[in-house]
Amino acid sequence: MIGLSANLKYYLCCNPVYMRNGFDGLAGIVRNVMKQDLVSGSVFIFINRAGTHIKLLYWDGDGFAMFYKRLERGRYSVDRGDKPAPSRLITREELMMILDGLSFKDLKRKRRFKIS
Template identity: 40%
Template structure:
């Protein structure tokens, strides 16, 4: 995951940003975060439904902390299309 963030997304994985990845079916999400001492990988699989992703032009987008929380909880996403603050949230199909 850190390799994808660095080489594909051209971001520093140890920058303190949160990177989000999803599977092809859209029912899985992985969040990668580095706190300066090590990496954390959080994974979640929905039993029913799919995660609603915001529209993405170049493979990346940024979300507010509230939008990230909504995405993690699997909430449907009209609010995910709002203005963004730089959290470094990146979306990439894996």
């Protein structure tokens, strides 16, 4: 089961993805387009061109797990960047904001104490 902890790395695929891709198709995108290690324990996030579907792919130690959601109304707001790279690292909080329908592009985070 996917536990979305702050200790995991979250990679957002910056290119729109065809949502009929299953485990093997998304694994191919991670390996060949995003250039990431599939079994690193990271969560890989894919959104379709219309912004209405999202998939999360995760290796949980003995197999792949996938979360898939289709919005009945609205779109996921994602900042793919000015010059999109194949993928970009986002935080757990940014992922939660995407899933909750918030745009993190225009938000400003207040500074917090952090132990180095």
